[in-house]
Amino acid sequence: xxxxxxxxxxxxxxxxxxxxLRCHQTENHRYMYWYRQDPGHGLRLIHYSYGVKDxxxxxxxxxxxxxxxxxxxxxxxxxxxxxxxxxxYFCAISESTGSNEKLFFGSGTQLSVL
Amino acid sequence: xxxxxxxxxxxxxxxxxxSIINCAYENxxxxxxxxxxxxxxKGPALLIAIRPDVSEKKEGRFTISFNKSAKQFxxxxxxxxxxxxxxxxxxxxxxxxxxFGAGTTVTVRA
Numbered sequence: 001x002x003x004x005x006x007x008x009x010x011x012x013x014x015x016x017x018x019x020x021l022r023c024h025q026t027e028n029h030r031y032m033y034w035y036r037q038d039p040g041h042g043l044r045l046i047h048y049s050y051g052v053k054d055x056x057x058x059x060x061x062x063x064x065x066x067x068x069x070x071x072x073x074x075x076x077x078x079x080x081x082x083x084x085x086x087x088x089y090f091c092a093i094s095e096s097t098g099s100n101e102k103l104f105f106g107s108g109t110q111l112s113v114l
Numbered sequence: 115x116x117x118x119x120x121x122x123x124x125x126x127x128x129x130x131x132x133s134i135i136n137c138a139y140e141n142x143x144x145x146x147x148x149x150x151x152x153x154x155x156k157g158p159a160l161l162i163a164i165r166p167d168v169s170e171k172k173e174g175r176f177t178i179s180f181n182k183s184a185k186q187f188x189x190x191x192x193x194x195x196x197x198x199x200x201x202x203x204x205x206x207x208x209x210x211x212x213x214f215g216a217g218t219t220v221t222v223r224a
Contacts, residue, residue, distance in 0.1 A: 031210060040123075042116070042203055042214040043158070050210065058211065090157050094210070100165075101146060103212060105157030 003027045006106035019078040023091030031094035032074040036087040081113045120215025133191040137204035144206035152201045
């Protein structure tokens with residue numbers, strides 16, 4: 001899967017607890033993304049990174065924070081998990097070739113907040 | 115306020131038939147329009163993509179038609195096969211970020 005690994009694959013947590021999801025790449029790509037996937041909404045961008053310590057918000061960033069201290073790792077933290085954050089979370093890396101672009105997605109993390 | 119509107123939500127097609135999925139957008143800053151295919155339990159994977167200066171792109175049984183003036187684009191799956199059963203997402207790029215449609219679940223009946 002293009003050298004991208006997400007962990008954990010599944011997690012069940014309780015409302016109010018902090019949760020951190022990890023994305024690791026072996027491709028040395030500059031751009032990394034966190035999306036959430038929900039029925040009827042497709043994939044929505046949470047946060048993205050364009051380099052070490054360079055991050056920016058996506059369309060659904062409230063309640064989430066990210067960090068990127070190394071090129072290969074991009075962490076997503078739910079500061080205080082809520083039931084509305086139950087979702088499948090996907091990390092992606094971007095490979096640009098000239099004017100085209102290809103996102104490679106990880107296998108996803110199924111998060112349940114009870 | 116989804117930036118890319120996709121329809122239908124689901125469709126069923128007979129083996130050998132044609133599947134058509136439509137997407138529309140408003141943001142004229144979008145400069146690249148990919149389609150992703152997703153199988154259950156997997157992450158989406160790039161299927162085919164088009165730039166707005168091209169009206170059609172074909173790769174095997176998959177064709178994108180693009181209408182810049184109408185701000186619409188569509189995916190046609192010709193000679194649909196059971197292995198094409200999956201969820202398809204259209205997307206549009208602006209400034210290194212992709213906005214996705216809500217997805218279309220395609221079921222191909224043998």
